[in-house]
Each structure stands twice: as structure tokens, then as C-alpha cells.
Amino acid sequence: MGDMRTREYGQFCGLARAAEVLGQRWTILIVRDLLVGPRRYSDLLAGLPGIPTNVLASRLKELEEDGLVVREARAGSDRSVVYRVTARAEELRTALDALGRWGAAGMREPREGEFVTDASLVGSLRVAGQGRTPPRRRQVTYEVRVGPAVVNATVARGEITVAPGPGSAPDLVISGGPGFRDVLAGVLDADAAVATGAVELSGDESLFADFQATFSVPYSATLAL
Amino acid sequence: MGDMRTREYGQFCGLARAAEVLGQRWTILIVRDLLVGPRRYSDLLAGLPGIPTNVLASRLKELEEDGLVVREARAGSDRSVVYRVTARAEELRTALDALGRWGAAGMREPREGEFVTDASLVGSLRVAGQGRTPPRRRQVTYEVRVGPAVVNATVARGEITVAPGPGSAPDLVISGGPGFRDVLAGVLDADAAVATGAVELSGDESLFADFQATFSVPYSATLAL
DNA sequence: CTGGATCCTCAACGATACTG
DNA sequence: CAGTATCGTTGAGGATCCAG
Numbered sequence A, B: 001m002g003d004m005r006t007r008e009y010g011q012f013c014g015l016a017r018a019a020e021v022l023g024q025r026w027t028i029l030i031v032r033d034l035l036v037g038p039r040r041y042s043d044l045l046a047g048l049p050g051i052p053t054n055v056l057a058s059r060l061k062e063l064e065e066d067g068l069v070v071r072e073a074r075a076g077s078d079r080s081v082v083y084r085v086t087a088r089a090e091e092l093r094t095a096l097d098a099l100g101r102w103g104a105a106g107m108r109e110p111r112e113g114e115f116v117t118d119a120s121l122v123g124s125l126r127v128a129g130q131g132r133t134p135p136r137r138r139q140v141t142y143e144v145r146v147g148p149a150v151v152n153a154t155v156a157r158g159e160i161t162v163a164p165g166p167g168s169a170p171d172l173v174i175s176g177g178p179g180f181r182d183v184l185a186g187v188l189d190a191d192a193a194v195a196t197g198a199v200e201l202s203g204d205e206s207l208f209a210d211f212q213a214t215f216s217v218p219y220s221a222t223l224a225l
Numbered sequence C: 001c002t003g004g005a006t007c008c009t010c011a012a013c014g015a016t017a018c019t020g
Numbered sequence D: 001c002a003g004t005a006t007c008g009t010t011g012a013g014g015a016t017c018c019a020g
Helices: A014-022 A027-036 A041-047 A053-065 A093-105 A118-128 A180-185 A190-195 A205-214 B014-022 B027-036 B041-047 B053-065 B093-105 B118-128 B180-185 B190-195 B205-214
Strands: A069-073 A081-085 A140-146 A149-156 A159-164 A172-176 A199-203 B069-073 B081-085 B140-146 B149-156 B159-164 B172-176 B199-203
Touching (some): A014 A027, A014 B093, A014 B118, A027 A041, A027 A053, A027 A081, A041 A053, A053 A069, A093 A118, A093 B093, A118 A149, A118 A159, A140 A205, A190 A199, A190 A205, B014 B027, B027 B053, B027 B081, B041 B053, B041 B081, B053 B069, B118 B140, B118 B159, B172 B180, B172 B205, B190 B199, B190 B205
Parallel strands (some): A140 A172, B140 B172
Antiparallel strands (some): A140 A149, A149 A159, A172 A199, B069 B081
């Protein structure tokens, strides 16, 4: 058997090839963050608490070699470096969404010391908005805050867009605590969610039901434990 | 920052949770093999050339703790141990299919020393058969051989089933060489496929066009290089 | 023979310090 | 800001050995 000391698996198989690219530690989260939008090195470091800087540098280099990321040293007054995903990496979105949905279905309470980042919350809401036909035709903007993460989601004519950061003049601000996962699971209605402290609402609270009808990630029916 | 020496990522995020389970080396291929059907320890070793035995043992233990695999020590004359996926692991299938399709779209020639295993070929054909409406109503059985791997696929009334091993009385046997990937990509018609040596056919060769109409994994339009 | 466990070596990762 | 450099530790790779 040849040198298996590398990241390769020695199988001519699509899943094995995908695992060679994405199976390295931290890589999948780097791609997740970059799929939200172009990011600088320091943005990535901040969005991935705990990643060693040399590992981030290695991964970005590998992702560049694999054709998933391009490094743009943009000229001008702002001479910062920006990493941007390629079209080939965009093709990963549906697969990562499916993986994320699977993982979220097995997720209840956050473990001690777990963060919620902007990028992870964007991903969670994106996934939660899939396969649903949002109600209402009027455009609605939500701002969702979970811990230190802030994202905004706009729902208009069946189109859902989720972006990091606060929304401009959101119709409803939902501030979630540790129990926010239950809200996406749909096991709490508005009153219960507020009563249990899972969320605080600010703005047009009547929109909360619409939010739940639009964004949903049920718990897996087949969870161990 | 807490102990990142473990497999965890410290993020309350579905994708991060999935990566903690599946991101370990070899894990995703172990799950792939077990999704084809229950397997013994030695079957898994044989289907994963290059995996160290202690790593396989560790991964199976972790998968058991994560609720993806159960270890069945079946009694009786055959006292072998069998590993079987749980319902929770079955829920991974669509996500792994999507990942495998992405990886396969970026795959052209096999690298030197790469194997094709039964399980990987089952996966490839399963993925290739998705999103297609197979022609004909009559039941057709194909046997596909690529290198040492042999699988059989049955197409009947729009239902496709793929299983490892030779088929019983297949209507068409397709023996593929290194160029077999081109056949699934649909860039070769029957004559060209045979002429270039990509495949050898045995049986009702007129079914080859149906095979290609049923099983397809196009190359990504946005490949680097 | 199956189903592992043990041992050793080396590459990869984690943490931190440092530099253009 | 965007990384390199260094170093200690963990985990993978490879061979062998052992128990039922």
C-alpha cells in the first residue's frame, strides 16, 4: 500500500474525493464562512474561534490549490487580502446544506462553551428556510440575534435571503437564548417561546408565527439517547 | 479557549456537529460502506485498503457512541460480529449522495494506484441514477464491472436498485476500464465507448444507450485546470 | 480464522511567539 | 493585517501480536 500518510484515500470515488478536500480539520467551516461572502484572513480567524493561525494558512493554501478559493490582493487605498469562493465551491452549497440540516436535526442544547457565529447562524437560517413556502406577500425583514451573532433575513415573494449583520429597519427583532433551537424546531409557539425565555421579541410580534412558518429545522425522529 | 485538542469545534452549528462526527479520517468511507449493508470487521478492512486496524476499531467505537452504528454479535453457528447502521445514519444518505455527486463531478481519470471498491461503485451508480427517469418499462438488469469491483443494478418501473456483487442473469454486462468515468459523464456513445476501450459489452448491447440514459454524472462545468 | 490490541514512528494539529 | 516560525502533543500509518 502506497503512502497513506497524505490526505488521500486511494479510491476512485466521488465521496472519497470530497472527503480528501473537506475532511481536513477546519476546512468545512472555512468553506462555510466563505460561502457567506468574501472574507479577510482576520475575519476568518475571528469567525473560527480556536483555529490555529498556521492551520488556517495551510487550509487556505490547499483550498486555493483545489480550486475552491481564490486569493485576491486588492489594490487601492484598502490593500487588504480577500478570499473568495469559486464557482466550483458554490456547487458545494446543496451538499453542505444537507449535511448541516442533518447535523442540526441531532442538535438540542448547546454544549458548554459553544459559540454561535454570524456565519453559522446565516447557515442555520438558510437551511431552515429551505423547502418551505413562506406566507404573506408583503416583504418582511427579520433580525435574529443569538448570543453574539446577528443576522438579518428578508422574505419577499417566496424568496428568502439571509445575510450577516443587523437588518435595516427590521419588522421584528428576535433575540434568542440557549433555547432558540426549540424555536426553529417548532416545538414552541410565540407565547411559550417568550414565556420560557427562549426568545425576546421586539417589533411586530405578530410576525413571529410567520417566522416559524418560514424557518424550520425539526428534530430528528430517530435520535439516540 | 477550551480544549480544541478533541474533535470538537466549539460551535453550536449543524454543519460543525456533522463535521465532528464525519470529519474524522476514514469515518465517511466507513459509513458509506455500511450504508450498502451490514458488514463484518474484516469486510470493512478489505473494503478500505490502507486503513490501519486500530483506526477502524476506534472509528467503529465512536460511530457506536454517536448512535450511527450498532454492533451485533450474532449468536448461533456463525458467531461473527456484524456492524449495522442505525436509522439516524440512514438519514445521512441524501447528504452523502450530494457530497459524492459533487466529488464525482470533479473527477476525471483515476490517479495512479486508486482502487474502485464494490461499495464505491454502488454509491456511484446510486448517485448516477438519481434525478433521472429511466426509459422502458420492462425490467432490466445490468452488471457493471470496473477493475475488481462488481455490482448489479436493476431498473424496473422507474425504480433503481443497486447492490454489490454480480447480477443474476444480467441483460447486459458492462466491463469498464480507466475510461469508465466518461461513460457516466455521457461524453461517449456506445460505439465510441467500445472503440476507445472505455468499456466492453456482453449481452444485449442495444441496452447500453438505456444505461447511459439512466445513469449519469456530468462533469462539473467549472473545473479548475 | 475473525476481531481486535499493542508498539513504534512520523506527520499533522494546537498553542504561542514573532515578523514584514 | 497577514501571515511564518517554532515547539510540544496528539493522532494516523504500518507492522506485529494476541485472544476466542
